[in-house]
Amino acid sequence: xxxxxxxxxxxxxxxxxxxxxxxxxxxxxxxxxxxxxxxxxxxxxxxxxxxxxxxxxxxxxxxxxxxxxxxxxxxxxxxxxxxxxxxxxxxxxxxxxxxxxxxxxxxxxxxxxxxxxxxxxxxxxxxxxxxxxxxxxxxxxxxxxxxxxxxxxxxxxxxxxxxxxxxxxxxxxxxxxxxxxxxxxxxxxxxxxxxxxx
Amino acid sequence: xxxxxxxxxxxxxxxxxxxxxxxxxxxxxxxxxxxxxxxxxxxxxxxxxxxxxxxxxxxxxxxxxxxxxxxxxxxxxxxxxxxxxxxxxxxxxxxxxxxxxxxxxxxxxxxxxxxxxxxxxxxxxxxxxxxxxxxxxxxxxxxxxxxxxxxxxxxxxxxxxxxxxxxxxxxxxxxxxxxxxxxxxxxxxxxxxxxxxxxxxxxxxxxxxxxxxxxxxxxxxxxxxxxxxxxx
Numbered sequence: 001x002x003x004x005x006x007x008x009x010x011x012x013x014x015x016x017x018x019x020x021x022x023x024x025x026x027x028x029x030x031x032x033x034x035x036x037x038x039x040x041x042x043x044x045x046x047x048x049x050x051x052x053x054x055x056x057x058x059x060x061x062x063x064x065x066x067x068x069x070x071x072x073x074x075x076x077x078x079x080x081x082x083x084x085x086x087x088x089x090x091x092x093x094x095x096x097x098x099x100x101x102x103x104x105x106x107x108x109x110x111x112x113x114x115x116x117x118x119x120x121x122x123x124x125x126x127x128x129x130x131x132x133x134x135x136x137x138x139x140x141x142x143x144x145x146x147x148x149x150x151x152x153x154x155x156x157x158x159x160x161x162x163x164x165x166x167x168x169x170x171x172x173x174x175x176x177x178x179x180x181x182x183x184x185x186x187x188x189x190x191x192x193x194x195x196x197x198x
Numbered sequence: 199x200x201x202x203x204x205x206x207x208x209x210x211x212x213x214x215x216x217x218x219x220x221x222x223x224x225x226x227x228x229x230x231x232x233x234x235x236x237x238x239x240x241x242x243x244x245x246x247x248x249x250x251x252x253x254x255x256x257x258x259x260x261x262x263x264x265x266x267x268x269x270x271x272x273x274x275x276x277x278x279x280x281x282x283x284x285x286x287x288x289x290x291x292x293x294x295x296x297x298x299x300x301x302x303x304x305x306x307x308x309x310x311x312x313x314x315x316x317x318x319x320x321x322x323x324x325x326x327x328x329x330x331x332x333x334x335x336x337x338x339x340x341x342x343x344x345x346x347x348x349x350x351x352x353x354x355x356x357x358x359x360x361x362x363x364x365x366x367x368x369x370x371x372x373x374x375x376x377x378x379x380x381x382x383x384x385x386x387x388x389x390x391x392x393x394x395x396x397x398x399x400x401x402x403x404x405x406x407x408x409x410x411x412x413x414x415x416x417x418x419x420x421x422x423x424x425x426x427x428x429x430x
Contacts, residue, residue: 006220006222009220009222009262009265010220010221010222011287012222012265012283012287013222013225013226013229013265014222014225015283015286015287016229016265016268016269016283017225017229018286019278019282019283019286020229020233020272020277023277023297023299024299024305025233025236025237025277025299025300025305026229026232026233026236026237026309027232027309030232030235030236030309030312030313030316031225031228031229031232032228033313033316033317034227034228034231034232034312034316035218035224035225035227035228037316037317038217038227039217039218039224041317041318043217069328073321073324073325073328076318076319076321076324077324078319078323078324078327078328079315079316079319079327080231080234080315080331082328083327083328083331083332083333084328084332084333084334084377084380099200101199101200101201101363101365102199102200102245102361102363103245103248104260112217113217113227115211115212115215116210116212116215116219116260117209117210117211117212119260120209120210121199121205121207121257122205122206122207122208122209122210123209124199124200124205125199125200125201125202125203125204125205125206126205126206126209128200128201128363128365128407128418129200129201129365129408130413131413131416132413132416133413134209137208137209138209138211144414144415145415146415147415147416147417148413148415148416148417149417149418149419150416150417150418150419151419151420152200152363152418152419152420152421153421154361154362154363154420154421154422155333155361155377155380155383155397155421155422155423156332156333156380156381157377157397157399157421184211
């Protein structure tokens with residue numbers, strides 16, 4: 001029933017919006033505001049600020065690991081898909097990586113909307129089964145001594161990876177540290193400084 | 199999808215990926231969230247509608263799935279008549295079907311709240327939001343399991359909507375964390391009843407799930423509701 005073609009899809013969505021407006025069920029300004037909010041305010045820079053704060057402030061890190069929803073709210077972040085946030089910490093012995101095999105659950109308030117690869121059947125099917133191979137293909141080699149923990153987001157709990165602070169960054173301030181924290185490092189498929197920048 | 203080799207393949211990462219690739223994707227997202235906020239969507243129902251898509255439609259992409267699920271939700275909840283959108287697209291005149299409409303005051307309040315949440319939120323709202331919009335509920339009973347308990351996932355996925363990843367059926371794990379009770383998606387997807395159930399993070403060793411061929415030192419952590427689990 002749904003067409004493939006981009007222009008058909010565009011026509012269909014346009015007609016749906018027109019119907020909803022005629023029926024006075026929603027208003028167009030709200031739709032515009034929602035899109036703008038996710039294009040400008042909500043993105044991985046939010047999560048990067050959370051991570052950088054945890055790196056420089058041990059008391060904040062403790063609060064983050066205890067209740068990430070509240071810790072993110074302290075920095076002004078929250079909203080849909082972030083009602084039950086949990087931060088999981090990488091250490092020299094443990095590496096965490098996040099997926100949603102059932103759909104594409106993702107912690108929007110701290111990472112923004114998910115990238116296509118995260119929503120792809122390839123990532124969703126493989127990372128639970130062969131995470132080391134997937135991570136290595138994505139440029140992250142882990143020693144066999146490191147335990148790989150794959151978090152499959154099957155409930156309303158959303159996971160944020162707290163990566164390890166890179167060595168040699170002792171002199172950097174919070175803002176410079178945040179610039180090192182990529183989206184992919186907070187999903188767990190890269191190290192800070194690697195992958196997409198926030 | 200988890201572990202299903204039919205879907206295996208290279209993972210393509212796009213550099214500098216935009217938030218939306220096409221304007222209609224942005225519009226679909228905005229409509230879904232507006233409908234969700236103003237008409238109180240049921241996201242478990244949305245997920246259920248997505249899972250019912252035929253594979254070809256499903257694999258066409260994320261926002262195609264969303265668009266389909268949005269249409270279904272609107273029809274099921276009688277905000278749109280069955281086939282009304284298709285009729286419109288064929289250019290047929292609207293036959294003014296009897297669809298629902300929330301009271302004006304309700305729409306006004308919910309529009310206001312939605313617009314508050316779809317902007318940087320003030321501290322009071324950030325504090326309130328997870329409690330008002332979250333899924334935690336008062337527990338109906340004492341939890342059956344405690345951290346450290348051994349559990350086994352049901353041997354088969356129950357019919358209808360469920361949040362048991364198929365690859366875990368019959369597998370044994372250990373409760374790592376108890377989250378308290380949350381809205382139970384299996385029941386909530388059918389309509390309004392929430393039927394809260396205890397939720398646990400369960401830890402599974404790779405070998406238990408994938409057998410001796412598992413990669414070494416792999417652990418799976420999955421959130422599972424109490425009815426999905428048996429004591430082990």
